[in-house]
Amino acid sequence: MVDFFNGALTSKGGRAIFALTSRNREGKPNILISVRKRPNQFSLWESVTTVVTEYGSVNMKGRSVRERAQSLIDIAHPDDRAGLVAEAKRRKILYPDQIFLSESAHLYPAEIGFQQTFRENIEVRFRALKPSDEENMRQLFYRLSDKSVEYRYFYPIKTMFHSDIQEYVNVDYRHSLSLIGLPDAPDCDRIVAEARFDRLSLQDPYAELSIMVDEAYQHVGVGTYLCRMLSRFAQERHLKGFTADVLTENTKMHHVLKKMGWNMKTQRVGGVNRLTMDF
CATH class of the missing domain: 3.40.1080.20 (Acetyl-CoA hydrolase/transferase C-terminal domain)
Known part of the structure; x- marks a missing residue:
């Protein structure tokens, strides 16, 4: 042996x-x-x-x-x-x-697994987020620029504590779906992108959308692809659309969402655009 x-x-x-x-x-x-x-x-x-x-x-x-x-x-x-x-x-x-969510142990969408080649021949494989992805999600946060952190969380977070990140990676798959992207390389668990939708209840026809992409994997189509995939899975769950709060200055995110072709309504509150997007 x-x-x-x-x-x-x-x-x-x-x-x-x-x-x-x-x-x-x-x-x-x-x-x-x-x-x-x-x-x-x-x-x-x-x-x-x-x-x-x-x-x-x-x-x-x-x-x-x-x-x-x-x-x-x-x-x-x-x-x-x-x-x-x-x-x-x-x-x-x-x-x-x-944290341990007993319901999610049975509801984890193991059937979700796919691979995509993006511009510059960048290959990324995708699957649903697991509780054991905690440390790799933390490392993704620390690789983001200060500006990307501000765009994602609306204020300059410097430290991602265990208590915060474990709540994020323990997904209640009855109400939410989180997809992560990893480089298509052997034994590589480095998370380079994460996108999710969350809804407050099973009766809510809309879910809140959020996306973050590693700086090295931006501008090649990863964010757009994740939006399309989340839209597909959301429609399978009979959702009507997404909502999102996006800083007005976050032109990259606005550009990605406009490319989706969704029917978008915008309400500006201070420096934030509150978007409602129907599929």
Whole structure:
């Protein structure tokens, strides 16, 4: 077994993949908080770069213990995740205030996954946001320019705390949808774009739209593409349109939204344009 792992890891583009079902034949969890007392242990855990279950795959390379725990919980059986989070908090693997939305464990849109090539042959793959994307979303925030942060949050935020970002990445998929873009490269979890819509209730015919794109991936069509994809998924949910508050000086965002061809109504309040956009 050691030779197989060494061969995979030293091969060009190779990786060591550990695949298992989220539960065994007896219906018991295969992903546990600890296997220290289990017999026949797999001893090369530090060599595993990817873990796969029927609920997805996660890249373990270069992650902290907390990030690994979050990633594995994301691909555990949905009914086992609440217990794993609680036990990980008790053992101080996760932060004491770690959020877990039990409904979202069953509602995560795993069927959303696609790839697109943009100008300058830039390839980006897209999927829905997960709780384990917390650190990569934080890094996206810190790569944004001060002006981009102001456009997104309306005031100059300098620090993105765990308590704030974890609320953002724990998406209630009954009311919201968040799509992220990642470079199409092996073992790359760097988030380069995120767009979402949120509605206050299931009866609300409109959802609030927001987008942020890494500086290095702007002006190639990523934001426009995300708008189109969110529009498609919103219409599948029978939404009438989007709303958005956009700073008047944010000409880039206004340009992207105008390209959509939506029926747009604008109400100016101070330096903010409150937009209502019907599909």
